[in-house]
Amino acid sequence: MDDNRRSQFRDAGTDRSAAAQVPDTPQTRAPAYRLAFTDTDFMLRKDLRPVRLQLELLKPGLILDERGINSTVVLFGGARIPEPSQKKTARTKTLAELSKYYDEAREFARLMTLKSMSTYGRDHVIATGGGPGVMEAGNRGAADAGGASIGLNIVLPHEQAPNEYVTPGLCFNFHYFAIRKMHFLMRARAICVFPGGFGTLDETFEALTLIQTDRMKRVPFLLFGEEFWRRIINWEALADAGTIGAEDLDLFRFVETAAEAVEIIDNWPG
Numbered sequence: 001m002d003d004n005r006r007s008q009f010r011d012a013g014t015d016r017s018a019a020a021q022v023p024d025t026p027q028t029r030a031p032a033y034r035l036a037f038t039d040t041d042f043m044l045r046k047d048l049r050p051v052r053l054q055l056e057l058l059k060p061g062l063i064l065d066e067r068g069i070n071s072t073v074v075l076f077g078g079a080r081i082p083e084p085s086q087k088k089t090a091r092t093k094t095l096a097e098l099s100k101y102y103d104e105a106r107e108f109a110r111l112m113t114l115k116s117m118s119t120y121g122r123d124h125v126i127a128t129g130g131g132p133g134v135m136e137a138g139n140r141g142a143a144d145a146g147g148a149s150i151g152l153n154i155v156l157p158h159e160q161a162p163n164e165y166v167t168p169g170l171c172f173n174f175h176y177f178a179i180r181k182m183h184f185l186m187r188a189r190a191i192c193v194f195p196g197g198f199g200t201l202d203e204t205f206e207a208l209t210l211i212q213t214d215r216m217k218r219v220p221f222l223l224f225g226e227e228f229w230r231r232i233i234n235w236e237a238l239a240d241a242g243t244i245g246a247e248d249l250d251l252f253r254f255v256e257t258a259a260e261a262v263e264i265i266d267n268w269p270g
Contacts, residue, residue, distance in 0.1 A: 077134025109141025
């Protein structure tokens with residue numbers, strides 16, 4: 001709704017402009033005189049952490065609401081997985097072999113975006129971490145289909161810049177991992193996980209835990225690359241040890257191809 005329809009009070013933007021025109025005096029130069037919401041030093045104070053957390057929750061949520069985006073399909077996966085044409089430059093032989101999942105992520109995102117466009121881009125919109133590797137493949141596939149996609153970037157020492165395929169108006173940047181993770185899952189109607197490292201594992205197990213504990217509704221949870229996942233995680237050992245229930249192994253499915261994943265999502269009950 002237009003701000004002018006919500007309130008008869010003078011808006012904050014007008015006062016921000018007016019405050020910049022005041023006479024230059026010792027009083028107006030003092031930090032105490034700055035409008036609180038324009039004072040970056042004030043906003044970065046430790047005491048303001050709850051406010052910053054709230055702002056990171058609010059900003060992307062409001063923008064996605066304004067764009068009419070109801071649901072997403074989330075792609076998690078390694079930033080270091082190259083596209084096949086670049087696999088000769090991969091750091092390891094295994095990464096070169098995993099490059100095939102770049103193409104599968106790209107094709108999966110393309111197919112899902114074509115379906116999303118039938119609802120005017122409101123449902124099953126591709127959402128990634130916005131970075132390179134599998135994330136780039138997801139945003140690229142959406143662009144191949146001529147649709148929009150979301151990138152949830154985060155400030156990191158490495159690999160933090162958004163890839164060129166994220167829709168600019170849907171490219172967000174975060175300071176707090178926790179709030180970024182919330183945005184990944186709040187609208188998720190399917191979660192697809194490709195081979196990756198610590199970040200991918202973190203996101204995978206957090207999402208599985210939320211579903212296992214009924215903190216999140218069950219959605220299609222697809223792990224691309226059964227050989228990779230079984231090599232790095234002994235899933236059955238967890239069940240055999242009793243640290244998870246045998247039924248928890250049914251919370252996810254292994255898939256190999258984009259077409260297989262789309263079929264499972266299309267035929268998911270409800």
